[in-house]
Amino acid sequence: MGPVVTRPSHAIVVGGGLAGCEACWHLARRNTPVTLIEMKPEVYSPAHHSPLLAELVCSNSLKSLQINTATGVLKKELITLGSLIMESAIHHAVPAGNALSVDRESFSTFITERISSHPRIQIDHAIIHKLRDIKKRPTILATGPLTHPDLIADLQRHTGSDALYFYDATSPILYADSINTSIVFKGSRYGKGGDDYLNIPLTREQYDNFVYNILQAEKVPLHPFESETYYEGCMPIEVLAERGKDTLAFGPMKPVGLSNPMTGKRPYAVIQLRQENLSGNLFSMVGFQTKMTFRDQERIFRTLPGLEHAEFARLGTIHRNFYLNSPQVLTPTLELKGIPGIHIAGQISGVEGYLESTAIGLLCALFCLSKEHPIPPPPPTTVMGGLYRHLTTPQKRFSPMGANWGLVTPLRERVKRKEKKQALATRALHDIKQWKEELKKILGEDDDNL
């Protein structure tokens, strides 16, 4: 048995959502008394309506259960680590094919009962307006994408305004190996930047069809609390298309400075794909933030030359979502730089999705447990490790990410494309188990119930 750590005498968790409840659970079951501070039912965010903890604010789907998908593997990883949220999800699943969907009321009731009946968890219904209102450390801040505005203002004071974002305007991200590279060509405008971009060339006819499809596409309506105030720099492509037939061709799809080596000519319009990560397995569509429905995005983007078989790591979005520029403002243990002891968990850390938020809640709880023998982060070959790496790797334009295979370390060995995802999944599940064994040694835990 390795080192046995001294547990903190008390911890605070702010926010009783998915990340906060998961964090409380992992602290309390390891003999750390926790106070959970939750502003409901005194105050509700514009999207929360239930007095219960761990409320699902929108869909009741926790996404795919398939074991070769990154979201499917994240579920298994959470189960391996003893997740309360996953325990409830499995108990309260409703039929949904290959996805895990839950009865939202009984899902949240189960978690509320577990948390409120735990002898080491106390719940305070109060609003945290300022960081200095939190009197104890360690603290985990898990106040979600609709954090109380006073706390947002205080975080802004502490981190600086360039460290916070209020809208998530993200372009679709594709897996590199699903792009037909015999049609797209490499190059940067006017050759400035070498071969950094992949370019999809369009003829006039292809461009006109594409614009027509965008105008006809189904769009996601705004929530009542979201205003349609877009920055000019991240205008949805459909809004640009509505301004005039050629607006996109003069905007994000302008062909200037590019010549198609296959024809020697400048295309009528171009869609540029930019490398998203160091390993080069993800590419984003430059300037393609959109509110088209996910179904229509996939359908329409696959009509583009070279993207007929495109697979998407994430699709375009624009929605209200408060989050921090974590690589800039957090330490490797996800604590606010300059304010040791305050860990940032859940969606505000820059992950996206119910289970991704849960995973970062769990991770922060582990980081709180051991100061003298630091907890190693999850391996980058696991989905949790990929999410962690996303939060800690400096990026030009940091934006939230859900679980996807592009975040994890690529396979070293050559594997047929069809077998790649299964190989990634097998490796992730093996490595998360090894990590768990390592944690048990550090935390001095004998039983398998970690």
Ligand SMILES: Cc1cc2nc3c(=O)[nH]c(=O)nc-3n(C[C@H](O)[C@H](O)[C@H](O)COP(=O)(O)OP(=O)(O)OC[C@H]3O[C@@H](n4cnc5c(N)ncnc54)[C@H](O)[C@@H]3O)c2cc1C
């Ligand atoms: C409108 C909307 C729709 C979404 N739909 C989906 C979806 O369909 N699928 C999906 O996977 N993800 C969805 N998301 C993202 C979703 O919010 C996250 O996946 C998940 O809920 C984040 O978990 P969390 O624990 O970080 O935050 P939350 O679950 O939001 O929990 C935060 C908690 O903190 C409390 N709180 C906030 N500020 C304070 C304060 N100052 N003091 C005390 N308590 C406070 C809140 O009341 C809340 O209970 C959606 C988000 C929004 C805004």
